[in-house]
Amino acid sequence: MCMAKYDRDIQIRPARMSDVEDLYRVRLAPAAARETLALPSLSFEAFEKGLSSAVESAREHQLVAAQEGRVVGMASLSERSGRRAHTGSVGIMVHDDYLGRGVGTALLRGIVDLADNWLRLSRLQLEVYADNAAALRLYEKFGFEREGRMRRGAVRDGELADLVTMGRLRD
Numbered sequence: 001m002c003m004a005k006y007d008r009d010i011q012i013r014p015a016r017m018s019d020v021e022d023l024y025r026v027r028l029a030p031a032a033a034r035e036t037l038a039l040p041s042l043s044f045e046a047f048e049k050g051l052s053s054a055v056e057s058a059r060e061h062q063l064v065a066a067q068e069g070r071v072v073g074m075a076s077l078s079e080r081s082g083r084r085a086h087t088g089s090v091g092i093m094v095h096d097d098y099l100g101r102g103v104g105t106a107l108l109r110g111i112v113d114l115a116d117n118w119l120r121l122s123r124l125q126l127e128v129y130a131d132n133a134a135a136l137r138l139y140e141k142f143g144f145e146r147e148g149r150m151r152r153g154a155v156r157d158g159e160l161a162d163l164v165t166m167g168r169l170r171d
Contacts, residue, residue, distance in 0.1 A: 010103055012110040015055055015062035015074060020048050022071035023064065029096040035132055036093050037154055063110045065094070065103045072098040075107035077115060077124075087123040088115055092135075104138050112142055115170075122170045127153070130162035144168040 015023070024047050026032055033040045054060040054076065065073040073094035080087045090111055094103045115121040128135045130149060140146075144166040153163035 009067060010101075010106040011066045012063050012106050013066065015051065015064045017048075017052060017055060019064055019071045019074075020044075020051055023047070023051065023074055026071070026073060026093055026095040031096040031099065032093045034156060035129060035135065036091070037127065061111075061114060063107060063114070065098075065107050067098065067101075067103065073103045073107055075111045077111050077119075079119065079121070086121060087125060088119070088121045090124050090126040099134070104135075105141070108138060108142050112168075124168040124170075126166050127163045128166065129154070129156065130164045136164065136166075139166050139168075142168065 024044055027047060028040065054062050059079040059081065061077040063075050064071045075090065075092045078089045092104055092107055115124055126139065126144070128139065146164050147167045148165045150163040150165060152160035154161055
């Protein structure tokens with residue numbers, strides 16, 4: 001996939017290992033850490049190893065958003081296999097300082113383009129905290145529908161929080 005330019009000079013491109021420090025900074029930003037399902041205790045070395053594995057995998061796709069010469073967000077698309085090879089799981093994180101600036105929209109646009117036009121996936125799916133209204137609106141804007149609620153599906157801030165499962169079917 002070539003580099004694409006979106007709104008507000010946001011560039012979307014595949015992740016590379018030289019992005020690891022910026023991406024770790026995104027991952028540890030308070031709102032990003034709070035709204036993802038990963039643990040905030042993940043070490044830099046473990047994060048770097050995970051990124052390396054994903055970058056090298058043919059079934060894991062990591063796109064980054066760069067703005068003003070700095071990586072400010074990442075979206076991932078994990079292709080399933082076997083009887084679920086037509087599906088992919090999506091995740092997004094955006095640095096707190098860039099929320100509400102179109103970064104999530106540009107990342108999701110890139111992931112949907114990859115899924116629809118290059119991988120021909122017919123279903124995308126994700127999980128999001130039920131009270132994350134901005135993320136729910138973003139996903140719905142791209143055709144994701146709420147499919148279910150996982151009551152007490154994850155721990156956040158020491159409390160059990162509900163998750164919403166969402167899916168998008170390609171016509």
